[in-house]
Amino acid sequence: MAGPVDLKDIFFVEADELLSALEEGLRAIQTGAQEADTVNAVFRAVHSIKGGAGAFDLKALVGFAHRFETVLDALRAGQLQPEPALLGALLHASDHLADMISASRQGTNTDPELDERVIMALEAQAGGGGHKEEEAFVFEPLALDGPFGMEFSPMPLVTGRRRVTLTFRPHAGSFASGHDPALLMRDLCAEDEVEVDLDLSTLPEAGNFDPGQSYLGWTVTLQTERSDKDLLAIFEFIEGSCDLTLASDTSTEPRNNPPLPAPRIASPALAPVSATPVPAATKSPPPPAATAPPPSAGPASGAGPRPTIRVDIDRVDRLVDILGELVIHQAMLTEAIEQSPGFGSVEVDRSLDQLRQLSRQIQESVMAIRAQPVKPLFDRMHRIVREASMAAGKSARLVTEGEGTEVDKTIIERLADPLTHMIRNSVDHGLEKPMRRDEIGKPNEGVIKLSAAHRSGRIVITVQDDGAGIDRDKVRMIAIEKGLVSATAELSPQEIDALLFLPGFSTATEVSALSGRGVGMDVVRSEIAGLGGRVGIASVRGQGTTLTISLPLTLAVLDGMVFEAAGQTLVLPVSTIIETLRPEASMRHNLGQTDSVLDVRGRCLPLIDVGMALGFRRSLKPGEGEIVVVVERGDEGAIALMVDGIRDQRQVVIKGLEANYGQIPGIAAATVLGDGSVALILDPTDLAATGPIQARPVVSLAAE
């Protein structure tokens, strides 16, 4: 079973959810898409953060959330109108609250001056409209407030035993509020010598007796060391629903007048006996919102969210690991059976087939557990756009699409950084300045569109801006200046765009606060490559740029084609394969001394020998490289890979190599095959980059 759960961890997980709800609600209000409960939900989010923060004594957070909440409360009450300036300040405060929470998570604090500035800016926007009746929020872990409205006057410390006389008469209707005088009497009499007089004067005739009402009164005389305050504290909750007097017999504190005021509350339920309504024990018809509906009839059970459980991610990861082992052993079993003399029996065959199907179903179910919608990730990007456009002096809006697309949790987590960078880049470099946009008749506000979709077994995420598009002349010039390409190289538009991903490339002629962080698109590319994905770029001058990330559905298992090249067993992801063929000699055309292309039905594809590209051989012997696998590489087009033979198509478990060997160009990962041997999984995109056609001549020319 699970060990003790760290409450603080729960708080931070919940705080993240609340922050998303907060931001989402504020955005809905901003765009006019809010529903009846939106303002309440926004208020509750900040309120709950305050409550949790208070429990962990995070003072700065509590103070900030409290003032934030006060403004939201005024908005909720209709004292404030959701005008753009106020919403801007609210969003800013929500961003800052997120910063404060992440600082708290790391055990630090944000700059108190900044905290103050942000909240003051919000309060300034709110004007005087946001004042609650209470004063500053008290965050000492003060357990009990005064009882309902009762004030204790400070008492001098009374020591020594003294005589106290206390009279107590609960109002007739006090039972209706759940008060139990017996418990109070128990506490009062627990520690001391007492004399109790019972007052039965208002007890009715047996026939008129109503068990739902209180008829008794007590006069208690105590010899006690407890202070008046301690004694009165026992009655703190019932104070307004009873008559209570206290007289203590002490020279230090003479008290002729009982310290307690007469009952203040005069609601009908607490009025004198005769006026008390018949309590519930006599079966008055329940009101519409009656208690205790049968469990199945509750409104929440039908319309509410489906029940979920929270599971430690480590458990799911372990399940995935075990599943990987299962897939490997199933492959081994299949292989062993196929090679045994008894193979061929229909039953064995059928059972193997079922086993295969079951393990695939288990795999899909486990992947579904790990899959999460990209929405939270996308939601975080709104803030990036806000901040980036503010810093760049531009006006921009983020539009998201396909937020429900589910992606493996690990992938989502590792997408945050590259995506942040891409979006910053789009705002910073993609969008024109507002003046320029005016000149060319575009709306002042730039639009960044972020979308996610499943496409042929992969997840495709695009970041699209409606800016100026890539200035290819400028990109080419910079690349030549930086020695990334030769001045004489003939480059296609796609090749020029791809230069943006080369290490050391940056088009920022003026150092910008945003992208000038020493992180280029090359880092984005390698981060995405680390996830088994690739990045593409497409651009139309004057209309904008689209960055496309394409990712595998999962990091754990893939459908692979097992093949041989130069005596090595290798694996290609099936999802990348377009076709396999055995080409005629006439289809092959040489380009220069080393490079060649393959003419596949009129389409010339770069032809690469896998054995050579990976350094397993220097030349082809007869009979080798006769089979060609055509694989697609997204925006970069297809390539033809020469291999020696195709063995099998099967599920393979991905075992990362990066931790031990770093990134190897052309190799995505490794796997264990059914016979127990290790095979490398190829990354065709990278393979091409190291191959003879694409980047190598460019780089080597530059090096000359």
Add this chain to the structure above:
Amino acid sequence: MSLRILAVDDSLTMREMLRQTLTEAGFQVVLAEDGLDALERLPGAEPDLILTDLNMPKMDGFGLIDAVRNGDLYARVPILVLTTESAATLKDRARTAGATGWITKPFDEQSLVSTIRRVAAV
């Protein structure tokens, strides 16, 4: 027999905190996420005490108090309000609705437990 408590709060952190605190004190705890959820859980929980937050979605603490007090079986169960609010008007409202007592968050574990023992018994 240990005291049975129905603790109602929309915050997962608070629910978990209450579960730990109250369980350690030897109480039996049933948790609910909001007023409606609490009403549904009443028959299963058979609580000796209800501990409820005020600000909650679907049905807030006032709604819950009102429904419990105007209901049938559980109308006499003591209800303690546990909230960050401390405004007098809210307290009066809760009291008028039939709340038994009021505890302000953040709470001190010992005081919470002793307060519960003061207003409820098996």
